[in-house]
Amino acid sequence: MKKLAISSAVALTLTTAASSAMAEDIKLGVFLGLTGPIESLVANMAPAAEQAIAEVSESGKLLDGSTVTAVRADTTCVDAAAATAAIERLITSDKVSGVVGGDCSGVTTAALTNVALPNGMVMISPSATSPALSTVEDNGLFFRTAPSDARQGVVMTEIISDKGYKEVALTYTNNDYGKGLADAFQTAFEAAGGTVTISAAHEDGKADYSAEVGALASAGGELLVVAGYIDQGGKGIIQGALDTGAFDTFVLPDGMVGDALPEAIGPDLNGSFGQAPGTDSPGAGKLVEMASGYDATSPFAAESYDAAALIMLAMQAAGSSDAGKYKDKVMDVANAPGEKILPGELAKGLEILASGGEIDYVGASNVELIGAGESAGNYREIEIKDGALSTVGYR
Amino acid sequence: MTEILNALALFSNFVLVPAIAYGSQLALGALGVTLVFGILRFSNFAHGDTMAFGTMLVILVTWWFQSLGLSLGPLPTALLALPFGIAGCAAFVLLSDRLVYKYYRKKKADPIIYLIASVGVMFVTNGVVRFIIGPDDQNFADGERFIIKARDFKTMTGLSEGISIKVSQGLTVVTMIIVVAALFWFLNKTRTGKSMRAYSDNEDLALLSGINPDKVVAVTWILAAALATIAGTLYGLDKSFKPFTYFQLLLPIFASAIVGGLGNPLGAIAGAFVIAFSEIMITYAYKRFAGYILPEDWVSGGLLQLLSTDYKFAVSFIILLLVLLFRPTGIFKGTGV
Numbered sequence: 252m253k254k255l256a257i258s259s260a261v262a263l264t265l266t267t268a269a270s271s272a273m274a275e276d277i278k279l280g281v282f283l284g285l286t287g288p289i290e291s292l293v294a295n296m297a298p299a300a301e302q303a304i305a306e307v308s309e310s311g312k313l314l315d316g317s318t319v320t321a322v323r324a325d326t327t328c329v330d331a332a333a334a335t336a337a338i339e340r341l342i343t344s345d346k347v348s349g350v351v352g353g354d355c356s357g358v359t360t361a362a363l364t365n366v367a368l369p370n371g372m373v374m375i376s377p378s379a380t381s382p383a384l385s386t387v388e389d390n391g392l393f394f395r396t397a398p399s400d401a402r403q404g405v406v407m408t409e410i411i412s413d414k415g416y417k418e419v420a421l422t423y424t425n426n427d428y429g430k431g432l433a434d435a436f437q438t439a440f441e442a443a444g445g446t447v448t449i450s451a452a453h454e455d456g457k458a459d460y461s462a463e464v465g466a467l468a469s470a471g472g473e474l475l476v477v478a479g480y481i482d483q484g485g486k487g488i489i490q491g492a493l494d495t496g497a498f499d500t501f502v503l504p505d506g507m508v509g510d511a512l513p514e515a516i517g518p519d520l521n522g523s524f525g526q527a528p529g530t531d532s533p534g535a536g537k538l539v540e541m542a543s544g545y546d547a548t549s550p551f552a553a554e555s556y557d558a559a560a561l562i563m564l565a566m567q568a569a570g571s572s573d574a575g576k577y578k579d580k581v582m583d584v585a586n587a588p589g590e591k592i593l594p595g596e597l598a599k600g601l602e603i604l605a606s607g608g609e610i611d612y613v614g615a616s617n618v619e620l621i622g623a624g625e626s627a628g629n630y631r632e633i634e635i636k637d638g639a640l641s642t643v644g645y646r
Numbered sequence: 647m648t649e650i651l652n653a654l655a656l657f658s659n660f661v662l663v664p665a666i667a668y669g670s671q672l673a674l675g676a677l678g679v680t681l682v683f684g685i686l687r688f689s690n691f692a693h694g695d696t697m698a699f700g701t702m703l704v705i706l707v708t709w710w711f712q713s714l715g716l717s718l719g720p721l722p723t724a725l726l727a728l729p730f731g732i733a734g735c736a737a738f739v740l741l742s743d744r745l746v747y748k749y750y751r752k753k754k755a756d757p758i759i760y761l762i763a764s765v766g767v768m769f770v771t772n773g774v775v776r777f778i779i780g781p782d783d784q785n786f787a788d789g790e791r792f793i794i795k796a797r798d799f800k801t802m803t804g805l806s807e808g809i810s811i812k813v814s815q816g817l818t819v820v821t822m823i824i825v826v827a828a829l830f831w832f833l834n835k836t837r838t839g840k841s842m843r844a845y846s847d848n849e850d851l852a853l854l855s856g857i858n859p860d861k862v863v864a865v866t867w868i869l870a871a872a873l874a875t876i877a878g879t880l881y882g883l884d885k886s887f888k889p890f891t892y893f894q895l896l897l898p899i900f901a902s903a904i905v906g907g908l909g910n911p912l913g914a915i916a917g918a919f920v921i922a923f924s925e926i927m928i929t930y931a932y933k934r935f936a937g938y939i940l941p942e943d944w945v946s947g948g949l950l951q952l953l954s955t956d957y958k959f960a961v962s963f964i965i966l967l968l969v970l971l972f973r974p975t976g977i978f979k980g981t982g983v
Contacts, residue, residue, distance in 0.1 A: 425956070449931075449949060452956060457894075458885035459668070462929045462955045465660035469931035470949055482783075487886075495659055496796025496808045515785075 274316040277572045279304055279562060280341035281321045282352025282362070282374075283555075284328035288424075288455055288480040289354060289378075291511050295549035296377060297323065300351045302541065303559035303597065310598035312605065313567055321559075326353040326362070328480075329426070329455070334358035338366045348572040349562040350374045351555065356381030357427040363393050373574040373581070375561055377554035380505065381431035385623055391578050396554040396561065396618055397528055398628030400428070404435030406526055406630045406646050407504060408443050411474065414524075418446045419502070420472035422463065422488055424479040425452040432478045432504055448472045455483035460491040468497035476502040481509045486516070493519045501525075503633070508550050513638045520635045524643075528554060529631030530617040531645045538594040538615035548642075553594075553615035554626070560597055561585055564612055567604040585620040587611045648805065653938035655807040659796065661923075661930055667815040667884055669922030670822035674877035675895065676902035676914035677829065678870040684846045684909035685866045686747070688760030693874060693899065695771035698892035699738055700875025701882045702779045704731030705786045712788065720790040720813065724879055731879065736871040742767050743867050751863070768893075775889045784887045789813065814884040825876055826915060829869070833911070838865055846909070894959075898925070901962040905969045907976025916977055921962050929955045 281300050283293045301321045308319040322345045324337040334353060341347045350372055353359035359379035367374045368390060376384075376395040385399050411419065421437060423429035429452070437447045449470035453463045467475060467488075475498040479485025485507050492498040493516070503512070503525030513520050527550040529535065538556055539547045547553060562577075564584040569577035584600075589609030592600040600610045612618055619627045632644045675697060682690040690696075707727035717723050746763050793816050796808030833839040838861070845852040845862045853859060878892060885891070898921050906917025931951035936944075953961065969976060 451954070454956065456888070456890060458881070458888060458891040459664075461660070461664040461668075462926055462958055465664075465926070466929065466931040466949065466951060466955055468660060469934040469951075471934060494792075494812060495810050496800075497660075 274314070274318075275572065277313070277317050277319045277566070278322050278345055278347045279319055279559060280338070280345065280347040280350040280352065281323045281559075282326055282334075282338055282341060282350050283323075283354045283377075284358075285323065285325040287326075287328035287330075287355075288483040289328050289506065291482055291509055292378075292550055293354060295545045295547070295552040296354070296555040298545040299538070299542070299547060299552040300377070300555040300559040303556045303563070303594075306595070306597050307560070307563045307601065310601060312598050312601040313563055314570070314572060317572070319563060322347055324352075326355065326358045328355040328358060331358050331361035334362050335365045338362040338372075342366060342370050342372050347372075348566070349574060349577075351558045351562065352376055354378045354551075355426070355428055356384060356431060360384060360387060360427065363387065363389060367392060371575050373562065373565075373578050375558040375581070377558040378505075378551040379428075381427045382435055383427065383431060385625060389623070391624075392574065394558075394561070394581050394620060394624035396557045396614075396616055396620075396626050397551065398626045398630075399435075400432040401435045402628040403432060403504060403526070403528075403630065404437075404439040406628070407436050407476070407502065408439040408445070409646065410524065410526060410632055411440070411476075411502060412443055412445065416473045417444070418448060418472045419474045419476050420448050420467045420470050420498070421450045421476045422453050422467055422479065423450070423477075424484055424506075425454055428506065429478050433476075436476065436478070436504075446472075453479065453484045453488055455480060457484065457487065460484065460487040461495070463488060464491040464495055464497050467492065468495065472498075474498065474500050474502050476504070477507055478504050480506050481512050486512065489516060489520070505550050508633055508640065510549075510640060513635050513640065518638055521637065522635065524632070524634040526630040526632050526646070527551075528616065528626070528629065529642075529645070530615075530629035531631075532613065532615075532617040532629070534593045534613050534615045534617060541595050547615070556594060557612070557614035557616050557618050560594075560614055561612060561618070563597070564592075564600055564604065564610065567601050582620055582624060584610055585612050585618050649938045651803075652805050652807045653935050655799070655803075655805055655809050656935055656938065659807065659809045661926055663809065663811055663815060665919075665923045665926045667812075667818045668926070669919040670818045671877055671881045671884065672895075672898055672902045672922055673915045673918035674822055674825060674873050674880070675899040676906065676918050677826070677911055678873035678877070679899055679903045680906070680909055680911055680914040681866060681873070682870050683903070684911075685842055686760075686863065688757045688764065689900070689908075690870070691761065691764045691896065692742070692768040692771055693870070694892050694894075694896035695768050695775065695889075696735065696739060696871060696874040697878030697881070697895070698775045698887075698889045699771050700731050700735035700871060701878035701887055701892070702775050702889075703734040704728055704875065704879045705779065705784055705882070705887060707731060708786045718789060721817070722787050722789045722814070722883055724786055724883055725817075728876065728879060732872045732875045735875045736868045738771075739867045739871040740864060742771075743863065772889060772893060779889070781889055784882075786887065787814065787883050812884065814880070818880045818884055821876060821880060825873070829873075829911065832869075838862075842866060897959060898922075898962045901966040905965055905976055907978040910976065910978045913976050913978035920977070921965060924965060925958050925961045928952045928961050929958050 326334040380400040382401040423433035501523040505527040508527040565577040565580040568580040589611040793811040796810040799808040841857045902917035906913025931949040
């Protein structure tokens with residue numbers, strides 16, 4: 252009888268200890284394509300996420316002084332098997348409490364359905380934009396600080412129409428991201444009265460795109476929309492189109508926006524334009540000031556910071572680092588009502604939550620989660636001028 | 647009349663020029679394969695990666711020359727680095743022969759065993775290349791980019807379609823012609839070349855008449871390495887250098903050699919152009935071309951494209967299969983497969 256009393260007392264203390272969250276060492280996975288087609292974007296995304304993690308960890312305010320460390324894993328962006336193995340490692344071996352990532356839509360879907368969902372792990376992706384992820388079965392575990400490409404298709408249509416173009420050719424990288432964006436854009440553009448002369452896929456990683464460019468040129472159009480990747484086929488298509496004189500002006504969606512492109516192509520790219528998620532909200536500027544060692548204006552860098560911040564704020568709101576408990580709080584901390592929290596103010600947010608208050612995390616990318624937990628979407632309109640990216644406005 | 651000229655310009659720009667350049671690059675690759683097959687009697691699967699290895703050496707030397715400020719003016723510096731690449735690649739290939747193939751030659755192994763051994767050499771070469779230069783795209787082209795730009799062509803002729811020819815494309819064709827002429831002269835006129843052909847036709851008779859087999863083998867490997875390095879460098883200048891794409895080139899190169907007739911150098915060249923032209927012509931969309939030459943109401947809204955460009959590699963597969971089914975010795979009579 253006495254033994255039973257002691258053991259139940261021990262069990263009781265254990266459970267209360269778990270729920271009242273004593274200081275612990277929390278690990279967060281940073282699950283991005285460190286190698287592969289968007290590695291030049293990830294070079295700025297991963298440090299942004301890690302900056303949020305360091306900020307919270309140093310404040311000592313999360314869950315009674317818990318520390319947070321980042322564990323990196325490589326999605327490769329394209330290889331679903333490698334990505335699945337990497338997130339498996341994060342969850343089972345590194346025992347992370349949440350995952351910032353994945354990055355590209357295809358590997359993110361694979362990692363979510365194969366590993367995160369069965370293990371009940373929360374994933375917040377900063378950059379997976381496929382419309383299909385809006386309706387994927389996720390048990391409330393998947394969020395994204397990036398908007399769905401359905402929204403990007405509409406924004407891109409508006410930008411092109413405002414410049415007075417009516418007829419475009421369209422090429423996309425042959426995967427979930429490219430196909431999703433191309434379809435979303437084509438639907439939006441045709442609804443707005445424009446014509447898409449051809450919608451042709453291209454494979455990444457080839458040396459020669461002259462056949463693809465030939466087909467696009469034959470279909471014709473005033474502009475070429477390249478829904479591809481900056482380090483891969485997207486660049487090859489643009490180079491090929493310029494070499495043969497097939498197209499002079501290109502529309503660059505988020506996967507193609509980066510300084511590497513004008514550097515690689517040169518002055519011929521001047522006049523091309525596009526858009527990438529971004530905002531002129533005070534938060535974005537604040538992150539740029541805070542950023543050290545990376546470029547916070549690079550696409551998805553702000554979203555990466557916000558994804559990491561959201562996970563940790565949700566943990567604080569739930570009083571637990573258990574994914575099953577804090578998943579329900581992600582939407583609460585991201586949206587109104589509550590005190591607005593900008594980058595660099597994570598400690599303040601944690602304090603308010605600890606005292607039972609409410610916050611509305613605005614962050615660097617003006618976070619507003621809608622629908623099944625995805626960003627409503629703010630876009631930065633860019634144009635290539637004098638061989639460099641320049642921001643011309645926000646939509 | 648201008649309609650027809652426009653159609654011709656359009657067709658040249660998107661079909662003729664790229665196909666001729668691509669065909670020349672394939673021809674140089676296929677010549678190497680066919681030479682090894684004709685004289686050493688096996689299909690060398692490592693040829694694509696030998697190309698990558700030679701090109702890698704050329705790139706490294708090019709970078710060194712660029713840092714020294716050496717250049718060829720409008721021509722790419724890589725041409726200057728080419729002899730060094732060929733020498734290094736030949737040394738590497740001779741080393742692989744000494745370490746791998748010599749053993750099987752002594753044992754008089756079946757061609758299929760050579761083939762499997764060459765697959766092993768292929769993977770090792772591939773690994774060495776990735777280890778030294780990395781798996782990424784490398785850019786080493788410099789000098790002028792265009793012989794004629796599409797825009798300049800348009801203003802010059804007043805046509806609404808332009809033709810652009812890149813320096814690398816012109817260089818490819820010129821180099822191919824020089825190399826092929828030199829190779830045929832060597833095989834037909836020199837003593838070493840004749841002894842190689844004798845060795846290829848009948849090994850026993852050749853040995854009886856006092857031909858040194860070691861010399862024949864070594865010269866064959868050096869020629870194969872030279873052809874591989876030249877083909878790889880031209881391909882890299884024209885497109886881009888990435889180890890993986892050289893591995894993928896193996897299929898069209900073998901298709902070219904087999905379609906033309908394995909072991910027959912003329913066939914390799916013909917086969918290369920057949921493959922290059924069919925890959926590009928079958929996947930080209932003729933909508934705009936038809937718009938110029940056909941009466942307006944004949945042209946429908948379709949793209950007039952036989953196959954989507956996704957199926958480009960499938961075209962060489964299909965041609966390969968058809969040739970193997972109906973004419974296994976190839977267009978020109980080769981040894982057969």
